Amino acid sequence: TYPVWALVAVLFGVALTGWGMLARARRQLVLSLAERVRRAEEEQRRRVEQARHAERLAIARDMHDVLAHRLSLLALHAGALEFNARADPEEVVEAAAVVRSSAHQALQELRQVISVLREAPVLAELDLHALVEEVRRAGMEVEMHDGGVRLPGLPGLTARAAYRIVQEGLTNARKHAPGRPVTVRLDGGPDRGLAIEVRNPVVRNAVVHAPRGEGAGLAGMRERAELAGGRVEQAGIEEGEFRLAVWLPWPV
Numbered sequence: 063t064y065p066v067w068a069l070v071a072v073l074f075g076v077a078l079t080g081w082g083m084l085a086r087a088r089r090q091l092v093l094s095l096a097e098r099v100r101r102a103e104e105e106q107r108r109r110v111e112q113a114r115h116a117e118r119l120a121i122a123r124d125m126h127d128v129l130a131h132r133l134s135l136l137a138l139h140a141g142a143l144e145f146n147a148r149a150d151p152e153e154v155v156e157a158a159a160v161v162r163s164s165a166h167q168a169l170q171e172l173r174q175v176i177s178v179l180r181e182a183p184v185l186a187e188l189d190l191h192a193l194v195e196e197v198r199r200a201g202m203e204v205e206m207h208d209g210g211v212r213l214p215g216l217p218g219l220t221a222r223a224a225y226r227i228v229q230e231g232l233t234n235a236r237k238h239a240p241g242r243p244v245t246v247r248l249d250g251g252p253d254r255g256l257a258i259e260v261r262n263p264v265v266r267n268a269v270v271h272a273p274r275g276e277g278a279g280l281a282g283m284r285e286r287a288e289l290a291g292g293r294v295e296q297a298g299i300e301e302g303e304f305r306l307a308v309w310l311p312w313p314v
Contacts, residue, residue, distance in 0.1 A: 120289075123226070123282045125172075131233045132168035135200050136161055138236070142201075160199060167196075188213040188225040194246065197232050202244060204232070209249040211256065220310050223290040224248070224258060227283050231260030231306050234280075239265050239304065252314045255292070260306040264299055283308065 139161045143154065190213060194206045213221040228246055235244045242263045250256040283306075284294045292310035299305075 119285065123286055126282055129168065129172070131229050132164050132171070134233055134236055135164040135196070136168075138200055139164070164196075188221050190225065190228055190246075190248075193225070193229060193232070197236070200236075202232070202236055203242075205243065205245045207245070207247040207249075209247070211248045211250065216256065216312060219290050220256060220292075220312060223286050223292070223310055224256060226286055227258055227306075227308050228260065230280075230283055231258075234306075235260065235262040235304070239263060250312055252312050254312065256310045256312045258306075258308040258310065261303050263302060264304050 139157045143157050146153070190208065191206065194204050198204055213225060216224065231246070232244060235242070239262045242265065244260065244262040247259040247261075248256065280294075280297055283297075287294050287308050287310060290310050292308060294306075294308050296305055296307040
């Protein structure tokens with residue numbers, strides 16, 4: 063009868079409409095999932111690029127810190143040998159031994175940096191007193207106040223950052239204020255943080271002719287301190303002295 067056929071037609075139309083709506087929803091869901099996958103891949107690719115960039119910056123900082131410190135010592139002793147050609151044989155032998163030792167240490171530290179690229183990290187003992195003694199043997203007058211702080215007792219990232227910051231501070235003092243005394247001071251404790259201070263009198267002529275802006279060493283120190291969760295509180299001239307003050311976290 064007509065009512066039965068009408069009911070069948072309505073049900074058939076509803077079924078077609080429902081199937082079409084279901085197909086459309088499924089298509090939209092597939093497109094949405096594809097878009098999410100594409101965004102996730104782009105986000106992952108961006109994170110990988112950021113990680114690679116951070117690794118390159120870390121390697122560049124380590125290379126700069128190692129080479130700048132060691133090569134400045136080599137240049138200092140080589141210059142002494144050049145301008146003191148009539149030195150006693152014992153002095154020449156001693157200077158040559160320091161040059162050889164500095165070159166060996168540079169190769170060792172460079173090998174440690176390269177080992178990071180090979181995913182075989184080498185843990186080296188960070189000894190500030192050995193670093194200071196090495197600089198003193200090069201002719202610098204350094205006064206060290208460690209405040210009872212021992213780098214091996216600090217977290218790894220903080221200890222490495224502190225060592226490199228002191229090393230770079232001594233290198234800058236040797237380059238920009240040769241022959242002037244340098245004072246290194248460390249103080250702090252768990253939950254209080256580690257305060258690092260490197261002071262040296264300025265050389266007037268060097269201050270007058272010094273270019274404006276920060277060099278790679280100071281910029282690297284800022285980046286290293288920020289990566290460790292700290293900050294460079296001051297890096298400039300204060301009362302006739304160049305003062306480098308850095309704070310690093312020291313969690314319990």
